[in-house]
Amino acid sequence: MSGNSFNRNPKNDTPNIDIFKGLTILVVDDLEDNLVLITFLLESYGIQVVAASNAKDGLEAIKQSPVDVLISDINMPEEDGYWLIHKIRSLTLPQKKDIPAIAITGHFGNQAREKALFAGFQTFLEKPLNLEQLIVEIAKLLKNSCKSIPA
Numbered sequence: 356m357s358g359n360s361f362n363r364n365p366k367n368d369t370p371n372i373d374i375f376k377g378l379t380i381l382v383v384d385d386l387e388d389n390l391v392l393i394t395f396l397l398e399s400y401g402i403q404v405v406a407a408s409n410a411k412d413g414l415e416a417i418k419q420s421p422v423d424v425l426i427s428d429i430n431m432p433e434e435d436g437y438w439l440i441h442k443i444r445s446l447t448l449p450q451k452k453d454i455p456a457i458a459i460t461g462h463f464g465n466q467a468r469e470k471a472l473f474a475g476f477q478t479f480l481e482k483p484l485n486l487e488q489l490i491v492e493i494a495k496l497l498k499n500s501c502k503s504i505p506a
Contacts, residue, residue: 372400372401374494374497375397375400375401375402375493375494376401377401377403378401378402378403378423378424378497379402379403379404379405379420379421379422379423380397380402380403380404380405380422380423380424380425380426380493381404381405381406381407381413381416381417381422381424381425381426381427382394382397382404382405382406382407382426382427383406383407383408383409383410383412383413383425383426383427383428383431383436383439384408384427384428384431384459385408385409385428385431385432386428387408389428389459389482389484390406390408392484392486393426393484393489394406396486396489396490400490405420405422409431409432409433409434410427410431410433410434410435410436410438410439410442411433411434413425413427413439414439414442414443417443417446417451417454418446418451421450422454423454423455423497424454424455424456424457424493424496424497425439425440425443425454425455425456425457426456426457426459426489426493427439427440427456427457427458427459427476428459428460429458429459429460429462429467429471430460430461430462436458436460436471436474436476437470437471437474440456440458440474440475440476441474441475443456443475444475453500455477455496455497455499455500456475456476456477456478457476457477457478457479457480457489457492457493457496458471458474458476458478458479458480459479459480459481459482459484460479460481460482461481461482462481463481467479467481477496477499478492478495478496480492
């Protein structure tokens with residue numbers, strides 16, 4: 356990454372945690388351990404987390420409350436992450452349908468990445484998650500979606 360596109364903490368090269376204050380992130384994953392781990396990580400950055408264990412509950416959460424970023428597993432029983440992002444992108448309110456979204460999956464390679472991006476996700480991370488990379492990707496999405504990030 357070139358330039359100073361967002362504040363970084365020089366001690367460990369992660370984004371300045373002040374950019375995350377007041378954010379709400381929806382995490383959708385059918386595996387309880389993943390929900391707990393991601394929730395713990397995000398809350399340690401001062402982020403409010405809404406967790407859903409399936410795509411239908413995730414869609415309802417987005418309809419009910421303002422959410423700044425979506426992190427969704429792709430492979431879930433019944434409706435999957437592709438179903439969820441399709442439903443979100445078809446909502447009428449721009450602040451709901453245009454939510455920045457990260458796909459997470461155990462599938463590897465360019466084909467899986469391209470499918471997720473084509474479906475409507477802005478970025479794609481492979482499992483097992485690199486938690487520092489997840490935080491960096493969230494910061495990038497916030498910057499690109501014109502969220503208020505201190506200079």
